[in-house]
Structures are given as structure tokens and as C-alpha cells.
Amino acid sequence: xxxxxxxxxxxxxxxxxxxxxxxxxxxxxxxxxxxxxxxxxxxxxxxxxxxxxxxxxxxxxxxxxxxxxxxxxxxxxxxxxxxxxxxxxxxxxxxxxxxxxxxxxxxxxxxxxxxxxxxxxxxxxxxxxxxxxxxxxxxxxxxxxxxxxxxxxxxxxxxxxxxxxxxxxxxxxxxxxxxxxxxxxxxxxxxxxxxxx
Numbered sequence: 353x354x355x356x357x358x359x360x361x362x363x364x365x366x367x368x369x370x371x372x373x374x375x376x377x378x379x380x381x382x383x384x385x386x387x388x389x390x391x392x393x394x395x396x397x398x399x400x401x402x403x404x405x406x407x408x409x410x411x412x413x414x415x416x417x418x419x420x421x422x423x424x425x426x427x428x429x430x431x432x433x434x435x436x437x438x439x440x441x442x443x444x445x446x447x448x449x450x451x452x453x454x455x456x457x458x459x460x461x462x463x464x465x466x467x468x469x470x471x472x473x474x475x476x477x478x479x480x481x482x483x484x485x486x487x488x489x490x491x492x493x494x495x496x497x498x499x500x501x502x503x504x505x506x507x508x509x510x511x512x513x514x515x516x517x518x519x520x521x522x523x524x525x526x527x528x529x530x531x532x533x534x535x536x537x538x539x540x541x542x543x544x545x546x547x548x549x
Contacts (some may be wrong), residue, residue, distance in 0.1 A: 356417065358397040361390070369418070371398065381545045382441075384447035386417045389420040396428050399425040403432075403439050415439065423451045442495035456531040457481075459524075489524050505530060508541040517549065525549045 357380065359373035368385045370377045380398060382390075390396055398418035408411045417439065419425040422448060433443040448469045449457060457465035458481050466477035471526040504524055505531040522545070530536060536544070 353402050354400045354416065356397055358395075358442050360395045361393060364391065366391075369398075371418070378416060380416050381426070381443065382418050382538060383443050384448075385450050386420040386426060396420075401425055401428055405439075417443070421451065427451050427454055430484055430487060431480065435479055436476060437480070444469050444471055444500075455488050458484050459528050459531045461485070489527060504536070504538055504541065507538045508545070511542055512540070512545060512549075519548060 357371050357373050357378055359371045361369050362372050363370040364379060364387075366382075368379060368381045370379055371388070372378075374397075377383075382398075382401065386398070390398075393428055398420065399421070399422050401417045403415045403417060404412065405415075417425075417428060419428065428442055428446060430439055431445060433437060443453065445466070449465065453465070456462070461481050463474065463477040465483060466472045466480055467474055508526050509519075509522055512526070513519055517525075525545040526541055526547060528540045528548070532544075533540070
């Protein structure tokens with residue numbers, strides 16, 4: 353697998369670029385999210401994903417996808433693993449939602465955010481949320497969740513546990529509340545969680 357490409361952007365468009373590396377020009381499909389980060393650059397590095405479809409009964413199709421950030425590539429592969437969601441649809445999702453917006457939509461179970469995207473209906477939106485919610489919550493908890501430096505989250509979580517809530521659902525509820533409004537106080541988080549849990 354090609355992990356990343358670094359070189360000159362000899363052609364750029366919102367849907368794909370050609371990146372020169374070692375005398376070879378690679379056609380790389382990109383999302384609008386990546387385009388917004390590289391559109392003014394003449395060269396750079398893209399994390400890549402080699403997507404192969406077809407085979408025995410149909411033509412083999414090999415496509416290369418590029419991402420300005422590792423986080424976006426990770427989201428791409430997670431979405432691609434969902435049954436009924438193809439690479440073109442995943443690229444549409446990542447063009448409509450930044451990785452952060454995508455994560456928040458999953459954590460807050462905002463199916464409407466997905467349904468607005470071409471190619472995604474209500475069933476697929478619910479499937480994306482259902483299949484990725486736990487994975488996204490784990491990553492979010494590790495990244496910014498309930499570590500010692502995040503005092504507001506810690507205090508809100510402790511208060512909820514003292515009120516009798518189990519730790520795991522309380523953590524997820526706090527994460528959802530913070531995702532919807534990162535500037536919440538401890539009191540705001542608790543009030544929000546009590547409305548939803």
C-alpha cells in the first residue's frame with residue numbers, strides 16, 4: 353500500500369490532483385476538505401489510500417485517494433468499511449463535513465447531517481451512526497476526553513457518577529454535550545446531560 357505521496361502538484365482541481373513523485377505523476381482523488389487545505393500550495397504531502405474494486409467477473413478498478421490529514425484518511429477507511437457505502441459516497445461525506453464535524457454528527461446522532469449529502473438516505477445515515485458511534489467515542493475519549501488536564505469534563509463526570517449514573521454512559525453523554533458546545537461550564541454540561549440521559 354502507498355502510505356503517502358510527497359511532491360509537486362502539477363495539476364489541481366477540487367476533485368483530484370496530479371502529484372509528481374520520482375518522475376511519476378499520480379492521479380489522486382481528493383475531498384473538498386483536503387482541497388481547502390492544499391489549493392494554494394504548489395507542493396506538499398498527502399496521506400493516501402489505495403482502493404481496489406472489481407475482480408473475477410468485472411473489470412479491476414484501482415483508485416488512489418489523498419488526504420491532507422491522517423485523521424481524514426482514518427475517517428475515510430472507517431466509513432468505507434460500512435456495508436453499502438462506497439468510496440464515491442465517502443468522498444461526498446468528507447467534502448460536506450470536516451473530520452471534526454463528522455465526529456460530532458456521529459456522537460450527537462445527527463442523522464440529518466448525513467441525509468443532506470447526495471447518495472445517503474435515512475437508513476444509511478442511521479447505519480453510519482450505529483456502526484461508528486462507539487469507535488468515535490473511544491477515539492474522542494482518548495484524544496480529549498477525561499484526562500487530568502480536562503478539568504471541566506472530569507468534574508461533570510464525577511458529579512454524574514455521584515448522582516448515580518454508570519461511568520460509561522455518563523462519559524458518552526458528557527462527550528456529546530461538549531461536542532455540541534465546547535465552551536460549556538460544569539453546570540451547563542450536567543444540565544444538558546440530565547435532559548438527555
